Amino acid sequence: MKIHKILDRFLLFAVVLSICIFVLYPIFSVFRMSLFDNGEFTLKYYHDILSKKNLILIRNSMWVTVLSSSLTTFFSFIIALYVFVSRPRVRYFMRSALMLTMISPPFVSALALIMLFGRRGLITYGILGLSVNPYGWQGIVILQTISGISFAALMLSGTLQNIDIRQIMASRDLGASPLQTLRNIVIPAAWPGILSVFFILFTMNLADFGTPIIIGGRYKVLATEAYLQMLSSSSLGKPAAISMLMIPPAIAAFYFYRKNISKAGNSSDGSKLSSSEDYAYELPGYIKNVLLAVVVVFFAIMILKYSNIFLSTVSNTATGKLRFTSKYIMDLPKGKIESFWRSIIYSATAGAIASFVGVLLSYYTHRRGLKGMKIVEFAASLPYIIPGTFFGLGYVAAFSSQPLLLRGTAWIIIFNFAFRQISVSNKSANAEFDTIDRKIELAARDLGASNLQVLFGIIIPMLRSTFLTCFITTFTASMTAVGAVVFLISPGTNVASVEMFQSIENGLYGVGSVQAVMIIAVTVTVNLIAMFLLDGKRGREKKIKET
Structure with missing residues (x-):
């Protein structure tokens, strides 16, 4: 049982540390960056915002x-x-x-x-x-x-x-x-x-x-x-x-x-x-x-x-008349196709991370009621509250130098995707925990099960539908995200949503349309599969209750 206690504490420490590193540290980095220039305190950036030119932009x-x-x-x-x-x-x-x-x-x-x-x-x-x-x-x-x-x-x-x-x-x-x-x-x-x-x-x-x-x-x-x-x-x-x-x-x-x-x-x-x-x-x-x-x-x-x-x-339709062509599909650069597959991998990985960490955060906060975890939960909700551009800028500020040098790697994008959606996973798990009878967990503990055995043997299997919902939500948001990730891409890590934005910005509307259809096709397909699985699960649960 000692090893179970150690692993349990390790999981708790990992959840808290991940929120501190990938949520609080980037936010603090933006705040610090706005007040310091070459290590010296300054308000000049805020004074610049109040210039006549920027006041027009604010208006x-x-x-x-x-x-x-x-x-x-x-x-x-x-x-x-x-x-x-x-x-x-x-x-x-x-x-x-x-x-x-x-x-x-x-x-x-x-x-x-x-x-x-x-x-x-x-x-x-x-x-x-x-x-x-x-x-x-x-x-x-x-x-x-x-x-x-x-x-x-x-x-x-x-x-x-x-x-x-x-x-x-x-x-x-x-x-x-x-x-x-x-x-x-x-x-x-x-x-x-x-x-x-x-x-x-x-x-x-x-x-x-x-x-x-x-x-x-x-x-x-x-x-x-x-x-x-x-x-x-x-x-x-x-x-x-x-x-x-x-x-x-x-x-x-x-x-x-x-x-x-x-x-x-x-x-x-x-x-x-x-x-x-x-x-x-x-x-x-x-x-x-x-x-x-x-x-x-x-x-x-x-x-x-x-x-x-x-x-x-x-x-x-450049001439105002409809003319059919396969040019845009045939001319889609190989690099943009690679970005599309890269987006799927990044989004799926982020979905798995967000779902697992979100459920663990809910478990330690609301099921175990550990002291101080509500503060951690509030911190985890901040990325969902603040604008995506702010969160993206925070990752640039926080992870562009040692000892946490992630810029230029795939992980800075994946972690940004995942922790941007942590709050959604956490709230979904909170709602699901309210429907789970605590007597099941108490009975398991009376039979000698540790907290870790209860978590992985009882709670997580009962939260399969929540995991699926959280995964799909994060996957969809990640496949279509631009605001934060546009600052984080580098050669070899570009994603489809940013590629599409760049195509439209450069006037390549046909290529942008092809990229949009590819993203829509994947996200809709994944969501329809998820809806089918969830409806099937609810139907089976309803039949069990009726019998």
Whole structure:
């Protein structure tokens, strides 16, 4: 049993140390870099940010970020509300469809906008005979709005599902109309979630440098300045200071998220009627038709976007007319194909690491209740809160010199992928632990099993579905990641998502479309397999319970 205790402590030490090295140390490195120049304390980087040129960038950033985040939140709430008032089968279909629309590489929307509505766009020039300029702040707002709707709608759908339906039933029983109930019960109950979604979108859009670079034209924002400074300057102090400005809205987003989760948890005593799955909340027909119209338009845009990407791999629309060709597929460089396979290996490895470490972190924090582990758990959630560019810059600052020299290797990318998603694995495991009866573990310990034997013999086998879910989430996020990893690649370690970004940035839209389709095909296939396996497991568990 001594060896089991030693291994148990070793696992605990490894989890804590990994969070300190791959989460806290990079974050601290960015903060330190923004305040020191050649070893001397300075505030010059923050003073530079307040120059006239950068104040214009800040104004531009705030304008497009607030506008796009507000529009996304508004349309997402409409879609989530439609899901909320629909029948269970429609809810399931809508959620599945929203999840599938999230499985796409970044900048696909930008590519579709240019090829459909650009100066030689298939629709604007080929069909309507117009030469439209899609570049500028309007293009940034449109793309950021469209890109965030699926994610935000799923979050708000979960918020609405957590509303205690007895409050709605009581409102209706007291004579309130559906619209009065919506105004006085539903919206106030969902408000913390709405604020949470807005601030999360605000953080994501503020840190988005790719969309403004591709579609912004001469309209520059703060994130693009940080990106260009990273590429062109030997000093990382200024981009570090710019990245630090993105932290306050990220903290605000996390605060409202936690507040929403806490409120949802306290609003229900766990009884059956507290679930919106058991009650049909009806809105007037004309209101529901308006909601449906927004849903139809959104999914029509999604179909148009993905259809255009698939079509663009085998066609040329540069003249405004559709001409089929296999040139883009045949001309895809061998190096880009190698990057694609490399992405799959990196993403799969990161998925395994994130799943295992996340489950262990949940086990030691919530199952064992070890002192101080909640602080470690909070630290592990930071990469998911802060912008990806910040986390990527942190890895550059932390792992570019001895004794932790990882830059230029595959491991700096893999660890960045994995620890960016640790919080997702941790939260999924926390939810699953609440469903596992502690009596099973107590019985095993009464029979002489050690903590390590309980962990690997009982708990981990019971968390197979959680491992699979966490693996798929990390794999998908890693296959489509750009914001952090773009600063970490080197010759021989480039990945498909960054290759695609570079192709679009250089105007190689056909090659970019081929790369996008390859990424989409892999991520969708892996997700469909996972959904099939999870549904099969749930079906078997249901049959066991019935018998």
